[in-house]
Amino acid sequence: MSLTVTILGGSVAGLSVAAELSSRGASVTVIDPNGAPGAHACSWWAGGMLAPDCEGETAEEPVVRLGREAAAWWQAQGAEVAYNGSLVVALGRDRRELDRFARRTENHAIVSGGDFEALEPHLADRFDRALFMQDEAHLNPRETLLKLREELQARGVVFQTEGTPNGQVIDCTGLVAQAALPELRGVKGEMVILRAPDVTLSRPVRLLHPRFPLYIVPRGDGVFMLGATQLESGERKRATVRSVMELLNAAYALHPAFGEAELLEIGVDARPAFPDNLPRITRKNETLYVNGLFRHGYLLAPAMARMVGDYLLDGTTPEMWHEDCG
Amino acid sequence: MPVFYGTEIQSRLMLGTAQYPSPAILADAFRRSKAGIATVSVRREAGDDQAGQAFWELIKELDVALLPNTAGCHSVREAVTTAHMARELFDTKWIKLEVIGHSDTLQPDVFGLAEAARILTEDGFEVFPYCTEDLVLCDKLLNVGCEVLMPWGAPIGTGLGLNNIYGLRSLRGHFPDVPLVVDAGLGVPSQAAHAMELGYDAVLLNTAVAKAGDPAAMAEGFAKAVEAGALAYAADPMDARDMAAPSTPVLGKAFLE
Numbered sequence: 001m002s003l004t005v006t007i008l009g010g011s012v013a014g015l016s017v018a019a020e021l022s023s024r025g026a027s028v029t030v031i032d033p034n035g036a037p038g039a040h041a042c043s044w045w046a047g048g049m050l051a052p053d054c055e056g057e058t059a060e061e062p063v064v065r066l067g068r069e070a071a072a073w074w075q076a077q078g079a080e081v082a083y084n085g086s087l088v089v090a091l092g093r094d095r096r097e098l099d100r101f102a103r104r105t106e107n108h109a110i111v112s113g114g115d116f117e118a119l120e121p122h123l124a125d126r127f128d129r130a131l132f133m134q135d136e137a138h139l140n141p142r143e144t145l146l147k148l149r150e151e152l153q154a155r156g157v158v159f160q161t162e163g164t165p166n167g168q169v170i171d172c173t174g175l176v177a178q179a180a181l182p183e184l185r186g187v188k189g190e191m192v193i194l195r196a197p198d199v200t201l202s203r204p205v206r207l208l209h210p211r212f213p214l215y216i217v218p219r220g221d222g223v224f225m226l227g228a229t230q231l232e233s234g235e236r237k238r239a240t241v242r243s244v245m246e247l248l249n250a251a252y253a254l255h256p257a258f259g260e261a262e263l264l265e266i267g268v269d270a271r272p273a274f275p276d277n278l279p280r281i282t283r284k285n286e287t288l289y290v291n292g293l294f295r296h297g298y299l300l301a302p303a304m305a306r307m308v309g310d311y312l313l314d315g316t317t318p319e320m321w322h323e324d325c326g
Numbered sequence: 327m328p329v330f331y332g333t334e335i336q337s338r339l340m341l342g343t344a345q346y347p348s349p350a351i352l353a354d355a356f357r358r359s360k361a362g363i364a365t366v367s368v369r370r371e372a373g374d375d376q377a378g379q380a381f382w383e384l385i386k387e388l389d390v391a392l393l394p395n396t397a398g399c400h401s402v403r404e405a406v407t408t409a410h411m412a413r414e415l416f417d418t419k420w421i422k423l424e425v426i427g428h429s430d431t432l433q434p435d436v437f438g439l440a441e442a443a444r445i446l447t448e449d450g451f452e453v454f455p456y457c458t459e460d461l462v463l464c465d466k467l468l469n470v471g472c473e474v475l476m477p478w479g480a481p482i483g484t485g486l487g488l489n490n491i492y493g494l495r496s497l498r499g500h501f502p503d504v505p506l507v508v509d510a511g512l513g514v515p516s517q518a519a520h521a522m523e524l525g526y527d528a529v530l531l532n533t534a535v536a537k538a539g540d541p542a543a544m545a546e547g548f549a550k551a552v553e554a555g556a557l558a559y560a561a562d563p564m565d566a567r568d569m570a571a572p573s574t575p576v577l578g579k580a581f582l583e
Contacts (some may be wrong), residue, residue: 056349104539185349185380210483235377275384277348 002027003312004167007170010036010159011041012141012297013290013304014172015148019077020305022157025311029158029166029192037145042236042269043297045191045229046149047197047217048141049204050074050299051086053107053133062278062320063296064106066215066303071137073302078151079144081137084203087111087120091253097208098131108133122255138204140219141298168288168312174272177291180284180286184291186234186270189227190243196261197222207254214250223264226251230295239268271295279304280322288312328505328527330474331420331452335360335391338522338552340507342452342532344397349384351541356388358438359545363391365422365530368412369398382415393454395422402442409446421446422454422476422509432482436463440470447471451496456509459493475501476509476530479521483533485513488520498525515544515551522555523563526538 004027007014007084010032022028034040044056044264052067075081088108090098102108111119119132178184198281201218217225229243244266251258274280279300282289290308293300307318327333340363346352356364366385368378385392394412399405401424409421427435427444434457443453447470455467459477467475477497480486488494489511498506509522509530518529529552538544 060347232381233377234380275348276350
């Protein structure tokens, strides 16, 4: 008997579950009133870092372990995954932050001098050393989602903007599901996209700072994504001057050539999160909910999709199963 | 136990609620710290339509007294506006008043602080001023109506501990009946114990717990240190002296060599 599912929400969580289930033989329909992935979803504003080791600095163990599945999974879906690792740096006065970061994370090497120069020539003369997280990867979130949607359409997944769900309903609507999942909250994030043709980076770079931490993800063609603030607010609009100023300041501190960059976009949205900031799969009134991916959409969606597949097709209780989401 | 504006608090530890890895870890840290008061920031989280509500609900569930703060305010006007917003949101007259005067060191603007404290006190607020250990400033804050003083140990988030022992001790000496709280700058529990040994009524900290590798364990460490320091102060510690004084008489001891 083949499985029929309807997935509500067609962004990173929904498309990942659709990809996993359709590749395992299920008949899949995705319903999203917004149509294709776009600015309505927080995964549109994501960095696209597949950086489980770095996230280990503050995230709990499952994020690191499950996140290690991500890069290979995305590549298997046809996404362009850059396996260039990532770099972590700190400015002179904050050098001790780097030691602490190294202590709190795994799978890294300290690079300096010629090794650093070979990795990121534009940074090597500004920082005397960096942490190189060699196993990490990154992707372009927007291209990845749009391409995956096309791919799924070609594979026979049906995309609708409305309609009555058939079969098992899987809700992947993020914050929209807040009414059904009262423990879910929004965590506001602001980001900036800019074009800086004078700067070349081959991998995501994190600048540690006790007050204004920053990451920069290269998107190719001189385009960079700067992220991201993290505020305990469910507000999905209104990027503030202060936040944007802090992001731009940090980028300028990373490399002064960012001062001449062209501002392309200022983005803002809120990430769906449960109180432990870990994702959950839960069932309520026969609907399966996949939610709470917080700042780890691209990093954790593959593992969550696999768990949904194992649950629906093999009856395995998902690791991130949650009995009662309130 | 400390009494702030007529309310007795069953703990000498006050904890901030920012920068934890998750609200769940924050709640764990509070449980193990047995803190009696949680400070909560409203400046950046407020947004439209009380967008920070979900997080504030989680804070309210901690079942401790809430002390909203004006963190991030750089002017009197901004601090006063934020205090009013906080009073609406949390239905409390208490406000931890921060007026930042220097964006790098986050040092309090002591002039603005005294002015904002006066305005807010006249407005019916019960002000907990985040101040320096300057005696004249503290006297001024008491004169405008503050009934609690919260001098820094060191600049916010530095973890440097008590930078001016003399100044803190002198405040205690001059204001024996005013509740005194060391606020900011603590990094490890021994520094909190030291503050209590000076006779302070409580300590307030955030980064030291929130940014520890295991926030809940660090919270418990601070709880124990605060208790130890308070016991020591109440027990009237001996004075340090240069001359060694053996606790057991040497006379009559057998010579083994």
